[in-house]
Amino acid sequence: LINDRFGNPNSAYYFDGIDDYITIKEVNGFDEFDDPETEFTLSAWCNPDPGASGFIFSNTTEDGWLDLRMSNQIPRFGIRDTDWTGTVLNSDEQISANEWHHFVGIFNNPEMTIYVDGQNKGSTPFIGDILSSGGWENGGVRIGVTYLLDPWYFEGGIDDVRIYNRVLNETEILELYNEGI
Template identity: 30%
Template sequence: MWLDIQSTTVDQCIVGKTDSSENNYIFMGLYGGGQYYVGIRAPSYNYGASTSGYHFITFVVEKIDASNSLVTVFVDQSIKWQQIINETLGSSITGNQWSLGQDWDAGPTKSDFFKGVLDEVSFYNRALNANEIRYLYNLQPMLSTIESPTVVSDVVTLTLTTAESSQLTFIARSSDQTILSDSQINLNASGSNEILVNTTGSTPMNLTLTMTPVSNMYGRVLIICSVSGTTGITETSNFPVIVSPPGPGMALEFDGTDDYIDLGSVSGSDPLGLSGSELTISFWLKPELTGNTYQRIIDKSTADNGQNGYGCSINTSGQVEFYTNDDTRLFTSTGVIQPNTWQHIAITGDGTMYTCYVNGIAVPATYPYAYDYPAAATANAKIGAASISSRNLNGQLD
């Protein structure tokens, strides 16, 4: 239990249980000038001065034989005292209910009231060991997770929750200092990637994280957020970030009207034919999501829907579609890609199923037709348009 001890000079019961005549079965408190006291039936022992303020107190009673119990009192995860008491609880301790903060006493008047605050009181039907008590004392602060990858220009919000009011150190670090350095991570508008935060017990605290990219650097980094207190216990929450240059860089820009790249005639045996049973298509995309409803990323076919080949397109609802041999093999949910934002798209085929990944995360999709890999046929190929019709891409591709 956690105690906020507000007096160390008066006798105080913390927890106890008596029989129907109000004789103690077990009794724990502060007695003899604020010393930690445990009594089992008649025998008792007290030792160790208490101090005011919040403390984590654990009373452990372990039966060692038919007549004796080993009692250990822990204060803030350290042993305050350990003593053999010549008595056991036994299997029958029926009588009055457990009492917190007062001594039942035989007679009409109760006494020895605890002065302070009790919190997180727990009972266990076995003797906890020292490691378990250390774990209870050091209950970790909780950092919320970031559900999906973000891009470097986003403002990331997460929450920190602690069981008790605490002062903690919050640090965010980048996994790759060459792409995004720690100095470019800003916590709570402090200008630093490391801050002190003061929490209120059980109340989520909002934290914000912003990042400034390095010019002409791009890639994927992991942001490692950690929070630690005076006990040294650390909680972490990690999330990936897509880092893109602040501008088109070397990307190709398509106007949605007549821009495309003509790759010419591609045979089925050409690596670009993708006629094996497994394949991957990967690209960076910053779409407008306006213009033609169905806009080709790449297309190698002799007709619509990837006939005699394959095709990959996006639509203005933010969906990704992949075709082979005149049928749609994969069609994602709406909104998996966002307008005017750099994002990484990958289509993979493993011989049994096609999967679409956006920023490294597999997105929901339907499969209108069974798995089929591209035919080993010769067909024209284009980037940014369909091979036999317009379907022009409106956006940037890299």
């Protein structure tokens, strides 16, 4: 455990990039993605180590996956289906290491949007079949890793991961960000 974004000791998790992760077996209030009107919001605070890559949030099944992740300190939000068809939306800039940052991924079928530190960093239509991209079952949600082909672990701090079964608006996203700074 490490200090969270407010400086509270032992209040956020540190992931070593080697073998640390948390599994949440069930996410109440969600069904499989069996509704073409599917919408959701993923939100998490992270404090990446220098050069960090890895998965902050993932839900990986044999039917596909969805995630919030980082590659060389660039935030990404991705959804893929069984044919590896899908979309990975990248932020337009690298974030600084050793500082807390707020990530939000929104899916408002068919639109995907990524926010970093309260700012909209891009939107794009989802390409693929959301109905076959996994849902919230078959292994649950993992914080700090994905098991896509091989484990890909996150290195740094993660705090306050949230999953909403609706789209948060810009005001709500700013409120989440501002409560953490």
